[in-house]
Amino acid sequence: MAVLEISGITKSFTSHLSMGRTQVLRGVDLKVEAGEVLGLLGANGAGKTTTLKTAVGLLRPEQGSVRLFGMPITDVRARARMGFLPENPYFYDYLSGREFLDFYARLCGIAPSRRAARVAEMLARVGLEDRADRPLRKFSKGMVQRVGLAQALINEPDLIILDEPMSGLDPIGRREFRDIILELRRNGKAVLFSSHILADAEALCDRVAILRGGKVAACGRLDSMLSDRVRFWEATLSRVDPASLNVPHEKIWQRGEQVVVRLQEAEQVDTLIEEVRRLGGTLRSLVPHRRTLEDLFLGELGYEAPEETKAPAAEKPPIPKSRG
Amino acid sequence: MDKTLAIAANTFREAIRDRVLYLLLGFALLMIGSSIFLSLLTVGSREKIIIDLGLSAISLFGVLSAIFLGVSLVFKEIDKRTIYTIVTKPVGRAQFILGKYLGLVLTLSVNLVVMTLGFYALLLYEGAAHARLLPAIGLTLLELLVVTALALLFSSFSTPILSALFTLGAYLAGQLSWSLRLLQDRLDPGIGRAVCEFFYWVLPNLWRFNIRAEVTHAVPVPLAEVGLAVVYGLAYAALLVFIACLSFERRDFT
Known part of the structure:
Protein backbone atom coordinates (compact mmCIF):
# COMPACT_ATOMS: atom_id res chain seq x y z
CA MET A 1 0.00 0.00 0.00
CA ALA A 2 1.27 3.45 -0.89
CA VAL A 3 1.96 5.77 2.03
CA LEU A 4 0.42 8.66 0.12
CA GLU A 5 -1.76 8.34 -2.94
CA ILE A 6 -2.92 11.39 -4.81
CA SER A 7 -5.28 10.63 -7.68
CA GLY A 8 -6.45 13.10 -10.26
CA ILE A 9 -6.69 16.14 -8.02
CA THR A 10 -7.77 19.43 -9.50
CA LYS A 11 -7.79 22.82 -7.84
CA SER A 12 -8.56 26.32 -9.01
CA PHE A 13 -8.51 29.64 -7.22
CA THR A 14 -10.57 32.75 -7.64
CA SER A 15 -8.49 35.37 -9.39
CA HIS A 16 -8.01 38.89 -8.17
CA LEU A 17 -11.28 40.83 -7.68
CA SER A 18 -13.18 37.58 -8.25
CA MET A 19 -12.75 37.87 -12.03
CA GLY A 20 -12.73 34.28 -13.23
CA ARG A 21 -10.75 31.38 -11.84
CA THR A 22 -7.18 30.23 -12.28
CA GLN A 23 -6.76 26.50 -12.71
CA VAL A 24 -3.64 25.53 -10.75
CA LEU A 25 -3.88 21.74 -10.64
CA ARG A 26 -5.26 19.87 -13.64
CA GLY A 27 -5.35 16.27 -12.48
CA VAL A 28 -2.23 15.48 -10.48
CA ASP A 29 -1.46 11.80 -9.82
CA LEU A 30 1.31 10.97 -7.38
CA LYS A 31 2.21 8.02 -5.22
CA VAL A 32 4.74 7.85 -2.42
CA GLU A 33 5.80 4.38 -1.30
CA ALA A 34 7.15 3.53 2.14
CA GLY A 35 10.85 4.19 2.58
CA GLU A 36 11.38 6.28 -0.54
CA VAL A 37 12.33 9.89 -1.08
CA LEU A 38 10.26 11.53 -3.80
CA GLY A 39 11.22 14.96 -5.08
CA LEU A 40 8.56 17.20 -6.54
CA LEU A 41 10.14 19.52 -9.07
CA GLY A 42 8.75 22.25 -11.24
CA ALA A 43 9.10 25.87 -12.21
CA ASN A 44 7.53 28.63 -10.12
CA GLY A 45 3.77 28.44 -10.44
CA ALA A 46 3.78 24.81 -11.63
CA GLY A 47 1.61 23.83 -8.65
CA LYS A 48 4.15 22.27 -6.26
CA THR A 49 2.95 24.08 -3.13
CA THR A 50 -0.71 23.63 -4.05
CA THR A 51 -0.12 19.90 -4.53
CA LEU A 52 1.61 19.62 -1.15
CA LYS A 53 -1.03 21.73 0.62
CA THR A 54 -3.73 19.50 -0.82
CA ALA A 55 -1.77 16.42 0.25
CA VAL A 56 -1.66 17.59 3.87
CA GLY A 57 -5.30 18.73 3.95
CA LEU A 58 -4.85 22.51 4.03
CA LEU A 59 -6.69 22.67 0.71
CA ARG A 60 -9.58 20.48 -0.36
CA PRO A 61 -9.33 19.20 -3.94
CA GLU A 62 -12.22 19.98 -6.28
CA GLN A 63 -11.91 16.59 -7.94
CA GLY A 64 -9.85 13.53 -7.20
CA SER A 65 -8.75 12.18 -3.87
CA VAL A 66 -5.90 12.10 -1.38
CA ARG A 67 -5.35 8.93 0.66
CA LEU A 68 -2.83 8.98 3.46
CA PHE A 69 -1.96 5.48 4.75
CA GLY A 70 -5.16 4.35 3.01
CA MET A 71 -7.27 6.83 4.98
CA PRO A 72 -8.75 10.17 3.96
CA ILE A 73 -6.66 13.16 5.03
CA THR A 74 -9.48 14.38 7.30
CA ASP A 75 -8.85 11.34 9.51
CA VAL A 76 -6.69 12.40 12.48
CA ARG A 77 -5.20 8.87 12.69
CA ALA A 78 -3.70 9.42 9.25
CA ARG A 79 -2.31 12.82 10.22
CA ALA A 80 -0.81 11.31 13.39
CA ARG A 81 1.66 9.46 11.13
CA MET A 82 2.60 12.49 9.03
CA GLY A 83 4.91 15.47 9.56
CA PHE A 84 4.75 18.67 7.53
CA LEU A 85 7.06 21.66 7.12
CA PRO A 86 5.58 24.48 5.00
CA GLU A 87 7.57 26.81 2.79
CA ASN A 88 9.08 29.83 4.64
CA PRO A 89 7.42 28.77 7.88
CA TYR A 90 6.41 31.24 10.55
CA PHE A 91 5.80 30.09 14.07
CA TYR A 92 4.63 31.58 17.36
CA ASP A 93 7.53 33.94 17.94
CA TYR A 94 6.67 34.62 21.58
CA LEU A 95 7.53 31.01 22.45
CA SER A 96 11.01 29.69 23.13
CA GLY A 97 12.25 26.77 21.03
CA ARG A 98 11.57 24.39 23.89
CA GLU A 99 8.06 25.75 24.63
CA PHE A 100 7.28 25.61 20.92
CA LEU A 101 8.25 21.95 20.55
CA ASP A 102 6.53 21.03 23.80
CA PHE A 103 3.31 22.56 22.47
CA TYR A 104 3.58 20.58 19.24
CA ALA A 105 4.40 17.40 21.14
CA ARG A 106 1.21 17.96 23.13
CA LEU A 107 -0.78 18.45 19.91
CA CYS A 108 0.56 15.08 18.74
CA GLY A 109 -0.68 13.46 21.92
CA ILE A 110 2.77 12.55 23.28
CA ALA A 111 2.40 11.56 26.96
CA PRO A 112 3.59 14.18 29.50
CA SER A 113 6.14 11.75 30.94
CA ARG A 114 7.87 11.36 27.55
CA ARG A 115 7.47 14.90 26.31
CA ALA A 116 10.48 16.65 27.86
CA ALA A 117 12.87 13.91 26.71
CA ARG A 118 11.40 13.90 23.20
CA VAL A 119 11.70 17.70 22.93
CA ALA A 120 15.33 17.59 24.11
CA GLU A 121 16.08 14.83 21.62
CA MET A 122 14.59 16.82 18.73
CA LEU A 123 16.45 19.99 19.74
CA ALA A 124 19.72 18.06 19.72
CA ARG A 125 18.89 16.47 16.37
CA VAL A 126 18.49 19.83 14.65
CA GLY A 127 21.42 21.34 16.56
CA LEU A 128 19.49 23.88 18.63
CA GLU A 129 20.03 22.56 22.15
CA ASP A 130 22.05 25.57 23.30
CA ARG A 131 19.47 28.05 21.97
CA ALA A 132 16.43 26.15 23.19
CA ASP A 133 15.32 28.80 25.67
CA ARG A 134 15.58 31.80 23.38
CA PRO A 135 12.31 33.14 21.94
CA LEU A 136 11.73 32.24 18.28
CA ARG A 137 11.57 35.93 17.35
CA LYS A 138 15.33 36.04 17.93
CA PHE A 139 15.95 33.06 15.66
CA SER A 140 17.62 33.45 12.26
CA LYS A 141 15.86 32.11 9.19
CA GLY A 142 17.97 28.97 9.22
CA MET A 143 17.18 28.36 12.88
CA VAL A 144 13.44 28.77 12.24
CA GLN A 145 13.77 26.22 9.44
CA ARG A 146 15.50 23.79 11.81
CA VAL A 147 12.95 24.18 14.57
CA GLY A 148 10.32 23.74 11.85
CA LEU A 149 11.89 20.44 10.85
CA ALA A 150 11.94 19.43 14.52
CA GLN A 151 8.18 20.01 14.82
CA ALA A 152 7.61 17.96 11.67
CA LEU A 153 9.54 15.04 13.16
CA ILE A 154 8.35 15.27 16.75
CA ASN A 155 5.70 12.56 16.37
CA GLU A 156 8.14 10.17 14.66
CA ILE A 180 18.62 14.19 8.21
CA ILE A 181 16.56 13.28 5.14
CA LEU A 182 18.96 10.47 4.26
CA GLU A 183 18.82 9.23 7.85
CA LEU A 184 15.02 9.22 7.68
CA ARG A 185 15.18 7.11 4.53
CA ARG A 186 17.60 4.69 6.20
CA ASN A 187 15.05 4.33 8.99
CA GLY A 188 12.40 3.35 6.47
CA LYS A 189 10.52 6.67 6.46
CA ALA A 190 9.01 8.14 3.31
CA VAL A 191 9.84 11.72 2.38
CA LEU A 192 8.08 13.91 -0.15
CA PHE A 193 9.67 17.28 -0.77
CA SER A 194 9.50 20.03 -3.32
CA SER A 195 12.56 21.93 -4.41
CA HIS A 196 13.99 24.32 -6.90
CA ILE A 197 17.48 23.18 -6.05
CA LEU A 198 18.13 20.33 -8.44
CA ALA A 199 21.43 19.35 -6.84
CA ASP A 200 19.58 18.57 -3.62
CA ALA A 201 16.97 16.55 -5.47
CA GLU A 202 19.65 14.65 -7.35
CA ALA A 203 21.52 13.88 -4.15
CA LEU A 204 18.47 12.77 -2.17
CA CYS A 205 15.68 11.40 -4.32
CA ASP A 206 14.88 7.86 -5.30
CA ARG A 207 12.21 9.16 -7.62
CA VAL A 208 11.30 12.56 -8.97
CA ALA A 209 8.07 13.94 -10.34
CA ILE A 210 8.22 17.01 -12.55
CA LEU A 211 5.16 19.22 -12.49
CA ARG A 212 4.32 21.34 -15.47
CA GLY A 213 1.15 23.39 -15.89
CA GLY A 214 -0.63 21.67 -13.02
CA LYS A 215 0.09 18.13 -14.17
CA VAL A 216 2.82 15.57 -13.62
CA ALA A 217 4.86 15.82 -16.83
CA ALA A 218 7.36 13.12 -15.89
CA CYS A 219 7.76 10.78 -12.96
CA GLY A 220 10.11 7.92 -12.36
CA ARG A 221 13.17 6.51 -10.70
CA LEU A 222 16.03 8.94 -10.89
CA ASP A 223 18.59 6.26 -11.79
CA SER A 224 16.55 4.95 -14.74
CA MET A 225 15.62 8.44 -15.91
CA LEU A 226 19.24 9.52 -15.96
CA SER A 227 21.62 6.56 -16.18
CA ASP A 228 20.84 5.11 -19.59
CA ARG A 229 21.06 8.45 -21.23
CA VAL A 230 24.75 9.20 -21.75
CA ARG A 231 24.80 12.45 -23.65
CA PHE A 232 28.34 12.06 -24.96
CA TRP A 233 31.72 10.54 -24.23
CA GLU A 234 34.86 12.55 -23.80
CA ALA A 235 38.26 10.91 -24.34
CA THR A 236 41.60 12.52 -23.49
CA LEU A 237 44.52 11.25 -25.58
CA SER A 238 48.24 11.91 -25.64
CA ARG A 239 50.94 11.35 -28.24
CA VAL A 240 48.34 11.39 -31.00
CA ASP A 241 48.16 13.66 -34.02
CA PRO A 242 44.54 14.78 -34.24
CA ALA A 243 44.69 15.09 -38.03
CA SER A 244 45.51 11.41 -38.45
CA LEU A 245 42.78 10.20 -36.09
CA ASN A 246 40.18 8.45 -38.22
CA VAL A 247 37.12 8.27 -35.93
CA PRO A 248 33.66 9.80 -36.45
CA HIS A 249 33.40 12.38 -33.63
CA GLU A 250 31.41 15.39 -32.61
CA LYS A 251 34.25 17.63 -31.62
CA ILE A 252 38.00 17.48 -31.24
CA TRP A 253 40.37 19.99 -29.71
CA GLN A 254 43.80 20.30 -28.23
CA ARG A 255 44.36 20.86 -24.52
CA GLY A 256 48.05 21.52 -24.03
CA GLU A 257 49.90 18.41 -25.14
CA GLN A 258 46.73 16.37 -25.06
CA VAL A 259 43.88 15.91 -27.49
CA VAL A 260 40.28 15.81 -26.36
CA VAL A 261 37.69 14.00 -28.49
CA ARG A 262 33.96 14.14 -27.92
CA LEU A 263 32.01 11.13 -29.21
CA GLN A 264 28.28 10.77 -29.58
CA GLU A 265 27.83 6.99 -29.81
CA ALA A 266 29.08 4.19 -27.55
CA GLU A 267 30.24 2.20 -30.64
CA GLN A 268 32.58 5.01 -31.58
CA VAL A 269 34.45 4.42 -28.33
CA ASP A 270 35.72 1.02 -29.54
CA THR A 271 36.82 2.52 -32.84
CA LEU A 272 38.63 5.28 -31.00
CA ILE A 273 40.51 2.84 -28.76
CA GLU A 274 41.63 0.83 -31.81
CA GLU A 275 42.73 3.99 -33.58
CA VAL A 276 44.74 5.22 -30.59
CA ARG A 277 46.45 1.84 -30.39
CA ARG A 278 47.20 1.87 -34.12
CA LEU A 279 48.75 5.35 -33.90
CA GLY A 280 50.80 4.37 -30.83
CA GLY A 281 49.13 6.95 -28.62
CA THR A 282 47.79 6.67 -25.05
CA LEU A 283 44.25 6.93 -23.82
CA ARG A 284 44.47 9.07 -20.66
CA SER A 285 40.81 9.11 -19.71
CA LEU A 286 37.37 8.26 -21.03
CA VAL A 287 34.42 9.93 -19.34
CA PRO A 288 30.72 9.27 -20.11
CA HIS A 289 28.74 12.48 -19.63
CA ARG A 290 25.33 11.43 -18.44
CA ARG A 291 22.18 13.34 -18.60
CA THR A 292 21.84 15.39 -15.41
CA LEU A 293 18.65 16.16 -13.60
CA GLU A 294 18.97 19.71 -14.81
CA ASP A 295 18.99 18.52 -18.44
CA LEU A 296 15.98 16.34 -17.74
CA PHE A 297 14.19 19.13 -15.92
CA LEU A 298 14.82 21.74 -18.57
CA GLY A 299 13.94 19.23 -21.28
CA GLU A 300 10.57 18.53 -19.65
CA LEU A 301 9.97 22.24 -19.36
CA GLY A 302 10.67 22.65 -23.06
CA TYR A 303 14.13 24.19 -22.84
CA GLU A 304 17.17 22.84 -24.61
CA ALA A 305 19.69 21.07 -22.40
CA PRO A 306 22.68 23.27 -21.70
CA GLU A 307 26.15 22.54 -23.05
CA GLU A 308 27.81 20.66 -20.27
CA THR A 309 31.46 20.92 -21.15
CA LYS A 310 32.79 23.76 -23.12
CA ALA A 311 36.29 24.12 -24.41
CA PRO A 312 37.90 26.76 -22.22
CA ALA A 313 38.93 29.95 -23.96
CA ALA A 314 42.62 29.26 -23.39
CA GLU A 315 42.45 26.10 -25.42
CA LYS A 316 42.99 25.94 -29.11
CA PRO A 317 39.84 26.14 -31.21
CA PRO A 318 38.27 22.85 -32.22
CA ILE A 319 39.98 21.07 -35.06
CA PRO A 320 37.69 20.67 -38.06
CA LYS A 321 35.76 17.42 -38.01
CA SER A 322 37.24 14.54 -39.87
CA ARG A 323 34.80 12.03 -41.22
CA GLY A 324 35.82 8.41 -41.03
CA MET B 1 -9.46 17.20 25.13
CA ASP B 2 -5.80 17.69 26.08
CA LYS B 3 -5.10 19.03 22.58
CA THR B 4 -7.89 21.59 22.97
CA LEU B 5 -6.46 22.60 26.34
CA ALA B 6 -2.96 22.85 24.85
CA ILE B 7 -4.28 25.30 22.24
CA ALA B 8 -6.20 27.19 24.93
CA ALA B 9 -3.08 27.44 27.12
CA ASN B 10 -1.04 28.65 24.16
CA THR B 11 -3.67 31.28 23.28
CA PHE B 12 -3.61 32.49 26.88
CA ARG B 13 0.19 32.60 26.84
CA GLU B 14 0.13 34.63 23.62
CA ALA B 15 -2.30 37.15 25.15
CA ILE B 16 -0.36 37.63 28.37
CA ARG B 17 2.86 38.17 26.41
CA ASP B 18 1.14 40.86 24.32
CA ARG B 19 1.35 44.47 25.48
CA VAL B 20 -2.08 45.40 24.11
CA LEU B 21 -3.82 43.51 26.89
CA TYR B 22 -1.94 45.44 29.57
CA LEU B 23 -2.80 48.68 27.83
CA LEU B 24 -6.51 47.87 27.87
CA LEU B 25 -6.31 46.70 31.46
CA GLY B 26 -4.44 49.85 32.47
CA PHE B 27 -7.13 52.01 30.89
CA ALA B 28 -9.88 50.05 32.63
CA LEU B 29 -8.25 50.47 36.05
CA LEU B 30 -7.68 54.14 35.34
CA MET B 31 -11.34 54.58 34.46
CA ILE B 32 -12.48 52.70 37.58
CA GLY B 33 -10.17 54.90 39.67
CA SER B 34 -11.38 58.08 38.00
CA SER B 35 -14.93 57.39 39.18
CA ILE B 36 -13.84 58.92 42.53
CA PHE B 37 -13.22 62.27 40.86
CA LEU B 38 -16.30 62.03 38.68
CA SER B 39 -18.42 61.38 41.74
CA LEU B 40 -17.24 64.74 43.16
CA LEU B 41 -18.63 66.55 40.12
CA THR B 42 -22.02 64.94 40.18
CA VAL B 43 -25.07 65.51 42.31
CA GLY B 44 -26.35 62.39 44.04
CA SER B 45 -25.08 59.54 46.10
CA ARG B 46 -21.30 59.34 45.79
CA GLU B 47 -21.29 55.60 46.50
CA LYS B 48 -23.86 54.80 43.81
CA ILE B 49 -21.98 56.80 41.20
CA ILE B 50 -18.72 55.04 41.98
CA ILE B 51 -20.43 51.64 41.80
CA ASP B 52 -22.31 52.49 38.61
CA LEU B 53 -19.23 53.85 36.85
CA GLY B 54 -17.01 51.03 38.06
CA LEU B 55 -19.37 48.27 36.91
CA SER B 56 -19.89 50.00 33.55
CA ALA B 57 -16.13 50.38 33.09
CA ILE B 58 -15.61 46.67 33.79
CA SER B 59 -18.28 45.73 31.26
CA LEU B 60 -17.10 48.21 28.61
CA PHE B 61 -13.43 47.25 28.77
CA GLY B 62 -14.29 43.58 28.95
CA VAL B 63 -16.36 43.89 25.77
CA LEU B 64 -13.67 45.98 24.03
CA SER B 65 -11.03 43.38 24.88
CA ALA B 66 -13.32 40.58 23.72
CA ILE B 67 -13.93 42.27 20.35
CA PHE B 68 -10.37 43.45 19.90
CA LEU B 69 -8.72 40.14 20.73
CA GLY B 70 -11.58 37.98 19.41
CA VAL B 71 -11.64 39.22 15.82
CA SER B 72 -7.92 38.61 15.31
CA LEU B 73 -7.93 35.33 17.21
CA VAL B 74 -8.19 33.03 14.19
CA PHE B 75 -7.36 35.57 11.49
CA LYS B 76 -3.84 36.06 12.87
CA GLU B 77 -3.18 32.32 12.73
CA ILE B 78 -4.18 32.22 9.06
CA ASP B 79 -2.50 35.49 8.14
CA LYS B 80 0.81 34.53 9.75
CA ARG B 81 0.43 30.95 8.48
CA THR B 82 0.99 29.48 11.93
CA ILE B 83 -2.16 27.46 11.30
CA TYR B 84 -0.42 25.38 8.59
CA THR B 85 1.45 23.29 11.10
CA ILE B 86 -1.43 23.12 13.61
CA VAL B 87 -4.28 21.73 11.51
CA THR B 88 -1.92 19.28 9.80
CA LYS B 89 -1.15 17.73 13.19
CA PRO B 90 -3.59 15.13 14.51
CA VAL B 91 -5.84 17.93 15.74
CA GLY B 92 -9.42 18.40 14.56
CA ARG B 93 -10.34 21.82 13.24
CA ALA B 94 -13.16 22.00 15.77
CA GLN B 95 -10.63 21.28 18.53
CA PHE B 96 -8.56 24.18 17.26
CA ILE B 97 -11.51 26.61 17.27
CA LEU B 98 -12.68 25.47 20.67
CA GLY B 99 -9.14 25.76 22.06
CA LYS B 100 -8.74 29.27 20.70
CA TYR B 101 -12.12 30.24 22.17
CA LEU B 102 -11.38 28.78 25.60
CA GLY B 103 -7.96 30.43 25.62
CA LEU B 104 -9.47 33.83 24.99
CA VAL B 105 -12.23 33.24 27.55
CA LEU B 106 -9.53 32.38 30.09
CA THR B 107 -7.66 35.58 29.20
CA LEU B 108 -10.82 37.68 29.55
CA SER B 109 -11.70 36.00 32.83
CA VAL B 110 -8.29 36.81 34.31
CA ASN B 111 -8.72 40.33 32.96
CA LEU B 112 -12.13 40.53 34.64
CA VAL B 113 -10.74 39.26 37.96
CA VAL B 114 -7.98 41.89 37.93
CA MET B 115 -10.51 44.64 37.15
CA THR B 116 -12.82 43.34 39.91
CA LEU B 117 -9.96 43.34 42.43
CA GLY B 118 -9.10 46.92 41.47
CA PHE B 119 -12.75 47.89 41.76
CA TYR B 120 -13.17 46.26 45.18
CA ALA B 121 -9.94 47.88 46.43
CA LEU B 122 -11.53 51.21 45.59
CA LEU B 123 -14.84 50.22 47.19
CA LEU B 124 -13.03 49.09 50.38
CA TYR B 125 -11.37 52.48 50.52
CA GLU B 126 -14.78 54.10 50.14
CA GLY B 127 -16.36 51.67 52.62
CA ALA B 128 -18.85 50.35 50.04
CA ALA B 129 -17.55 46.85 49.23
CA HIS B 130 -20.92 45.08 48.94
CA ALA B 131 -21.12 41.40 48.00
CA ARG B 132 -24.38 42.08 46.10
CA LEU B 133 -22.35 43.57 43.25
CA LEU B 134 -20.69 40.25 42.41
CA PRO B 135 -23.62 38.70 40.47
CA ALA B 136 -23.54 41.73 38.14
CA ILE B 137 -19.85 41.08 37.43
CA GLY B 138 -20.59 37.36 37.01
CA LEU B 139 -23.18 38.17 34.35
CA THR B 140 -20.65 40.45 32.66
CA LEU B 141 -18.49 37.33 32.21
CA LEU B 142 -21.42 35.63 30.47
CA GLU B 143 -21.85 38.66 28.27
CA LEU B 144 -18.16 38.34 27.36
CA LEU B 145 -18.67 34.65 26.51
CA VAL B 146 -21.33 35.63 23.98
CA VAL B 147 -19.43 38.62 22.54
CA THR B 148 -16.25 36.55 22.15
CA ALA B 149 -18.22 33.82 20.37
CA LEU B 150 -19.71 36.45 18.04
CA ALA B 151 -16.25 37.83 17.24
CA LEU B 152 -14.94 34.30 16.66
CA LEU B 153 -17.82 33.40 14.37
CA PHE B 154 -17.49 36.54 12.25
CA SER B 155 -13.73 36.21 12.06
CA SER B 156 -14.00 32.60 10.88
CA PHE B 157 -15.16 33.88 7.49
CA SER B 158 -14.32 37.59 7.41
CA THR B 159 -11.49 40.07 7.89
CA PRO B 160 -10.75 41.53 11.36
CA ILE B 161 -12.07 45.00 10.54
CA LEU B 162 -15.34 43.72 9.13
CA SER B 163 -15.63 41.23 11.99
CA ALA B 164 -15.11 44.01 14.51
CA LEU B 165 -17.87 46.08 12.85
CA PHE B 166 -20.23 43.09 12.71
CA THR B 167 -19.53 42.23 16.34
CA LEU B 168 -19.99 45.80 17.48
CA GLY B 169 -23.25 45.99 15.52
CA ALA B 170 -24.49 42.74 17.02
CA TYR B 171 -23.44 43.97 20.48
CA LEU B 172 -25.40 47.22 20.18
CA ALA B 173 -28.42 45.47 18.66
CA GLY B 174 -28.22 42.88 21.44
CA GLN B 175 -28.35 45.58 24.11
CA LEU B 176 -31.59 46.91 22.61
CA SER B 177 -33.26 43.74 21.38
CA TRP B 178 -35.81 43.94 24.24
CA SER B 179 -37.38 46.85 22.35
CA LEU B 180 -38.39 44.46 19.56
CA ARG B 181 -40.92 43.00 22.00
CA LEU B 182 -42.38 46.48 22.59
CA LEU B 183 -42.57 47.08 18.85
CA GLN B 184 -44.17 43.70 18.30
CA ASP B 185 -46.97 44.55 20.75
CA ARG B 186 -47.84 47.64 18.77
CA LEU B 187 -48.01 45.83 15.42
CA ASP B 188 -50.97 43.98 13.95
CA PRO B 189 -50.52 40.23 13.55
CA GLY B 190 -48.75 39.54 10.27
CA ILE B 191 -45.38 39.74 8.62
CA GLY B 192 -44.15 42.67 10.77
CA ARG B 193 -44.70 40.79 14.00
CA ALA B 194 -43.04 37.67 12.56
CA VAL B 195 -39.97 39.71 11.58
CA CYS B 196 -39.77 41.20 15.08
CA GLU B 197 -40.12 37.75 16.60
CA PHE B 198 -37.40 36.38 14.32
CA PHE B 199 -34.88 39.07 15.17
CA TYR B 200 -35.71 38.89 18.84
CA TRP B 201 -34.66 35.24 18.84
CA VAL B 202 -31.70 35.55 16.48
CA LEU B 203 -30.05 38.60 18.03
CA PRO B 204 -28.18 38.00 21.26
CA ASN B 205 -30.32 39.23 24.16
CA LEU B 206 -27.37 40.91 25.83
CA TRP B 207 -29.60 43.09 28.02
CA ARG B 208 -30.32 39.95 30.04
CA PHE B 209 -26.76 40.18 31.42
CA ASN B 210 -27.17 43.74 32.61
CA ILE B 211 -28.34 43.90 36.22
CA ARG B 212 -25.98 46.75 37.05
CA ALA B 213 -28.71 49.31 37.79
CA GLU B 214 -30.50 46.87 40.10
CA VAL B 215 -27.41 45.98 42.16
CA THR B 216 -26.28 49.59 42.30
CA HIS B 217 -29.60 50.64 43.82
CA ALA B 218 -29.88 47.48 45.91
CA VAL B 219 -33.05 46.36 44.10
CA PRO B 220 -33.34 42.59 44.53
CA VAL B 221 -33.04 40.56 41.31
CA PRO B 222 -35.04 37.31 41.18
CA LEU B 223 -32.75 34.28 41.21
CA ALA B 224 -34.73 32.72 38.34
CA GLU B 225 -33.92 35.72 36.17
CA VAL B 226 -30.19 35.37 36.86
CA GLY B 227 -30.41 31.60 36.31
CA LEU B 228 -32.18 32.10 32.99
CA ALA B 229 -29.52 34.58 31.88
CA VAL B 230 -26.78 32.08 32.74
CA VAL B 231 -28.42 29.23 30.82
CA TYR B 232 -29.22 31.54 27.90
CA GLY B 233 -25.64 32.89 27.74
CA LEU B 234 -24.03 29.46 27.81
CA ALA B 235 -26.40 28.02 25.22
CA TYR B 236 -26.11 31.01 22.87
CA ALA B 237 -22.29 31.04 23.06
CA ALA B 238 -22.12 27.28 22.53
CA LEU B 239 -24.32 27.56 19.43
CA LEU B 240 -22.14 30.33 17.97
CA VAL B 241 -18.93 28.37 18.60
CA PHE B 242 -20.54 25.33 16.98
CA ILE B 243 -21.44 27.33 13.84
CA ALA B 244 -17.89 28.78 13.79
CA CYS B 245 -16.52 25.21 13.87
CA LEU B 246 -18.76 24.20 10.95
CA SER B 247 -17.70 27.23 8.92
CA PHE B 248 -14.04 26.50 9.67
CA GLU B 249 -14.29 22.83 8.78
CA ARG B 250 -14.76 23.57 5.08
CA ARG B 251 -12.23 26.34 4.81
CA ASP B 252 -9.19 26.28 2.50
CA PHE B 253 -5.89 27.68 3.76
CA THR B 254 -4.21 29.17 0.73
Missing part, protein backbone atom coordinates in the same frame (compact mmCIF):
# COMPACT_ATOMS: atom_id res chain seq x y z
CA PRO A 157 6.08 10.24 11.46
CA ASP A 158 6.22 7.59 8.72
CA LEU A 159 5.75 10.23 6.02
CA ILE A 160 7.43 13.63 6.08
CA ILE A 161 6.28 16.30 3.64
CA LEU A 162 8.59 19.28 3.19
CA ASP A 163 7.87 22.31 1.01
CA GLU A 164 11.12 23.88 -0.24
CA PRO A 165 13.01 22.76 2.87
CA MET A 166 16.40 23.98 1.68
CA SER A 167 15.41 27.54 0.80
CA GLY A 168 17.10 30.08 3.02
CA LEU A 169 19.67 27.66 4.39
CA ASP A 170 23.40 28.19 4.17
CA PRO A 171 25.56 25.39 2.70
CA ILE A 172 26.16 23.86 6.14
CA GLY A 173 22.47 23.97 6.97
CA ARG A 174 21.64 22.37 3.62
CA ARG A 175 24.16 19.63 4.25
CA GLU A 176 22.65 18.95 7.68
CA PHE A 177 19.14 18.88 6.21
CA ARG A 178 20.28 16.43 3.56
CA ASP A 179 21.84 14.21 6.20
